[in-house]
Amino acid sequence: MDRITIFMQNKENSRLLTEWLSGKYNVAVADIRQPLNGPLDLGILDGPALQKLWEEIQARKKTEEPTFLPFLLITPRRNVRLAVRSLWQTVDELILTPIEKTELQARLEILLRARRLSMGLKQRNEDLEALVQAITHDFRAYLRIILGFTRALYEDQAGKLEEQALHYLGRIQGEGEAAQDLVDTLFKFLRLGREGVRSQPTQLQAVVELCLRDLEDTIQAQDAQVSIEGELPKVEGDPTLLRMVLQNLLSNALEYVAAGVKPKITISGVVLDGACLIRVRDNGIGIAAENHERIFQPFVRLHGVEEYPGTGLGLSTVRKAVELMGGRIGVESEFGKGSIFWVELPRTGDEVSDH
Ligand code: ADP
Numbered sequence: 001m002d003r004i005t006i007f008m009q010n011k012e013n014s015r016l017l018t019e020w021l022s023g024k025y026n027v028a029v030a031d032i033r034q035p036l037n038g039p040l041d042l043g044i045l046d047g048p049a050l051q052k053l054w055e056e057i058q059a060r061k062k063t064e065e066p067t068f069l070p071f072l073l074i075t076p077r078r079n080v081r082l083a084v085r086s087l088w089q090t091v092d093e094l095i096l097t098p099i100e101k102t103e104l105q106a107r108l109e110i111l112l113r114a115r116r117l118s119m120g121l122k123q124r125n126e127d128l129e130a131l132v133q134a135i136t137h138d139f140r141a142y143l144r145i146i147l148g149f150t151r152a153l154y155e156d157q158a159g160k161l162e163e164q165a166l167h168y169l170g171r172i173q174g175e176g177e178a179a180q181d182l183v184d185t186l187f188k189f190l191r192l193g194r195e196g197v198r199s200q201p202t203q204l205q206a207v208v209e210l211c212l213r214d215l216e217d218t219i220q221a222q223d224a225q226v227s228i229e230g231e232l233p234k235v236e237g238d239p240t241l242l243r244m245v246l247q248n249l250l251s252n253a254l255e256y257v258a259a260g261v262k263p264k265i266t267i268s269g270v271v272l273d274g275a276c277l278i279r280v281r282d283n284g285i286g287i288a289a290e291n292h293e294r295i296f297q298p299f300v301r302l303h304g305v306e307e308y309p310g311t312g313l314g315l316s317t318v319r320k321a322v323e324l325m326g327g328r329i330g331v332e333s334e335f336g337k338g339s340i341f342w343v344e345l346p347r348t349g350d351e352v353s354d355h
Contacts (some may be wrong), residue, residue, distance in 0.1 A: 001025060001026040002041045002115075003026045003028065003039055003041045004043075004044060004108070005030050005042075005043050006028070006030065006044045007036075007045045008032070008044070008046045009049055010046055010048075013074065014335060016099075017099075027061065028040070032049045036057065040069070041115050042115065043070070044072050045057075045073050045091070055209065057091075058090055066118065066121075066125075066188075068117075068118040070092040070093065070111035070114065071090065072094070072095060072107060072108070072111060074096075074351050075094060077192065093107050093110075132190055136186070137182050140183055146176050147176045151168055154173075169192060182311045186313060189320065192317060193241075193321075193324040199236055199326045199346075200236070200237075201236055202237055203232070203332070204233060204276075205228070207239060207242050207246060208246060208267055211247045212250070214247060215247070215250055215251060219254065222257075223262050223266070225262075225263070227265070227267070230268060232267070232268075233274075233276055235276040236325070237327075238324070242321075244318070245318050245343060246322050247340050248315070249343075250313070251319065253265045253316060255310070257284045257285060265280065266279075267280055277348075278343045278344075279340050279343075280337065280340070282338050284339060285335075286333045286339055287339055288335040289334070297316055298312065299311075307311050325345060325346075327344050327345040329343050332337070
């Protein structure tokens with residue numbers, strides 16, 4: 001049964017509500033001078049209680065996230081004009097006095113439905129997470145053993161093995177390493193954002209320089225030309241996620257070029273109304289229009305691994321990271337004519353992190 005707690009200074013209203021709701025819900029009346037604890041699925045407040053418990057309610061809502069814990073405010077009409085925007089960070093619904101019973105019940109049911117849905121989703125997420133943990137843990141263990149024995153065969157028996165056997169052994173090792181890579185990438189994809197997103201004003205230039213340093217060997221090996229167009233702006237983003245996003249886009253730009261073509265990549269960033277737009281342009285193989293959306297989905301690859309190695313999780317991880325930062329991502333491209341991947345992030349405040 002849903003648990004409703006009433007936080008009210010007005011004793012008469014509190015008594016009336018308890019009487020109305022007791023048959024259908026598990027109702028408790030809290031002393032508003034006491035700290036807000038104890039289990040509840042919905043809180044009903046009046047103005048004085050809200051004033052007293054404002055901060056505690058916000059803190060409690062935060063600890064329950066991602067589950068939704070609703071609070072309903074009951075207030076006289078004359079106080080509604082005082083409602084400010086910040087009120088809606090604490091309270092989810094409002095009912096005017098004198099209370100209309102049918103309206104109260106309808107609002108309570110809607111709020112409780114949202115609460116139940118969020119609890120169901122949270123539970124399913126936790127089950128899924130536990131399953132992934134178990135699978136990746138066991139998978140990693142099996143792969144370690146397979147690769148360990150493959151190495152042992154190489155080291156101890158290589159001289160005794162025929163060419164065909166060595167070829168098979170090479171295949172086992174290659175596929176084993178690819179599977180290990182896939183499990184690691186999948187794990188990172190699912191964990192992304194779990195530690196929280198710390199968006200802050202960040203110098204894009206510094207992040208790009210870090211990425212280019214990480215990719216230095218590949219850039220040199222491919223004799224690639226990477227340039228930065230103009231001055232890169234400050235952006236609002238989590239420096240770690242941002243680095244991961246750019247690193248992925250740049251390594252794709254280096255990878256998906258036709259054989260024999262030297263990669264030519266340009267990075268640019270502009271501040272537009274209310275948003276920062278980052279672009280990564282390449283001279284690669286391009287992407288046909290029908291694939292522009294699909295490539296951001298997990299495991300969608302447009303080429304076989306023999307042609308271009310990869311797990312098909314790169315761009316879906318990038319999209320997840322961008323959305324966690326409150327942004328959007330897309331691509332403009334034509335098959336055979338290079339691509340422009342763009343990332344739009346919310347506009348920054350002022351202070352800048354050194355990252
Ligand atoms: P992977 O992790 O295997 O590289 P991604 O998710 O990063 O996969 O990319 C999905 C598909 O999108 C790739 O298989 C490739 O076909 C295409 N793609 C990604 N980036 C580019 C690019 N810069 N130019 C052309 N095709 C690209």
